[in-house]
Amino acid sequence: MTQAPLLQVRGLTKHFPIFKGALFPKPAGAVRAVDGVDFDLAESETLALVGESGCGKTTTGRLVLRLIEPTAGSVQFAGEDLLALDAEQLRQRRRQMQIIFQDPFSALDPRMTVAQIVGEPLYIHSIAHRAERVRELLELVGLPQAYAGRYPHEFSGGQRQRIGIARALSLNPRFIVCDEPVSALDVSIQAQIINLMQDLQQRFGLAYLFIAHDLGVVKHMADRVAVMYLGRIVEIADKAALYAQPRHPYTRALLQAVPLPDPRRRSVPIPLAGEIPSPANPPAGCHFHTRCPQAEARCRTEVPSLRTVGERHASACHFS
Secondary structure, eight states, X not given: OOOOOSEEEEEEEEEEEEEEOSSSOEEEEEEEEEEEEEEEEOTTOEEEEEOSTTSSHHHHHHHHTTSSOOSEEEEEETTEEGGGOOHHHHHHHGGGEEEEOSOTTTTSOTTSOHHHXXXXXXXXXXXXXXXXXXXXXXXXXXXXXXGGGOOGGGSOHHHHHHHHHHHHHTTOOXXXXXXXXXXXXXXXXXXHHHHHHHHHHHHHTOEEEXXXXXXXXXXXXXXXXXXXXXXXXXXXXXXXXXXXXXXXXXXXXXXXXXXXXXXXXXXXXXXXXXXXXXXXXXXXXXXXXXXXXXXXXXXXXXXXXXXXXXXXXXXXXXXX
16 A cells, blocks of 8 residues: 655635735735645655746745645645644644755844754743754764854854754754755755755655755755756656656756756756746746747647656656
8 A cells, every 4th residue: 555645735826916006005916836736745855846946836835834834725634634723733743844945044033042042942842852863863964062142143154054953953843954064055055955855854754845945956866857848847757757758848958957066067058048937927828838848839828738748757848
């Protein structure tokens, strides 16, 4: 029997209303930040959510945790409907769901010591032996105990991200949203943080929703990859299949743009016309047709469904 997914997302949608008029504001449309997203996440799996800035991937991560309330859709975590929980039930469930933020400096309270930052979730949930647990967490992420009394401004970016990871681990979660956790770090530090996150995943069986725009980083981190464009997932597949045989033209363009480490090998970027359309006024039909080199007449009127094109591989393109 196939094991039920830890996280099941169906039709997840977030439209931010737009108002015009300063004195008597009136509705004037909506920004379609996330527009009907579906995916599953298994125990101990890493699903990467990738795309250009503004595609809706960070909003998706926050919707899953109900840090933002969705407009529509469902989020099932361990068989429980998160959107049906009241405030106290959600607070208890959040012990199993955490987030690591992109900017480790702005995510940490500058007035709190490391021990206070890491121990705050333990205090909120009335967990005993907090000092001992903080020591364990600092050791887990490779920080000396002597750092417990210091403040965030005294640390490098990589060290601050380790503090953020320790805080996320404090309540023994099963699932962590990783919102571009290495994009603000130097390349050498990125590798250290990625290795740390992989070690922690193997040790504790964590499931990651890994949000990123760097496909080089994703290749080292993910088990599966979902590609987003203008609020929709346009392709989702196992990592090996997606990198070896991408089926959506947008995915192919992203992969062609990844720099090659071997100077003797050359890639020819796929030209994409124009800029990303506004999510407040997305194109009809396939959102990508205004930039797609393969677009035909039907692409301008018909919305392609995310259909199966291989084993555990789906693409939202009429010509996949």
